[in-house]
Amino acid sequence: MSMTCAPYISFPGNASEAFPYYHELFGGELSLMTYDQFPSTDDFPFDPPHGSVAHATLAAPGITLTGGDAMGESLPQLRNDVYSFLLGFDTEDEARAFLAKVTDSGGQMAMPFEVAPWGDRYGQVHDRFGIRWDVVVPGTGG
DSSP states (O other): OOOOOOOEEEESSOHHHHHHHHHHHHOSEEEEEEGGGSSOOTTSSSOOOTTOEEEEEEEETTEEEEEEEOOSSSOOOOOOTTOOEEEEOSSHHHHHHHHHHHHHTTOEEEEEEEEOTTSSEEEEEEOTTSOEEEEEETTOOO
């Protein structure tokens, strides 16, 4: 079997801000299409707000993120500890640089980056949009 997995995040109306932020964090190539670019949205079961994102894809080394803006009355709350994205780094310096980039841009540490009981160095951070990123560097602890 051959397959890929790319998380899809439904943002509460701020995907046009979130995806450039993730592009800055991870690099790679960003493709973003707004509903304004569609020839018509007349047949849609919703009326997309001006500038809302229909679909975005960020393809960066080691990660692909997809998503768009959610539509409707009850928009999603992204800050939640039910899910997270686990990022594995080769070195502590790389992991610490990522964590600093997220916290310096409005994010918040959720768990300190330190040696976990299983021997890896591990920590958690919520970015400014509420997404939780778990960070691990294998086998660096004793």
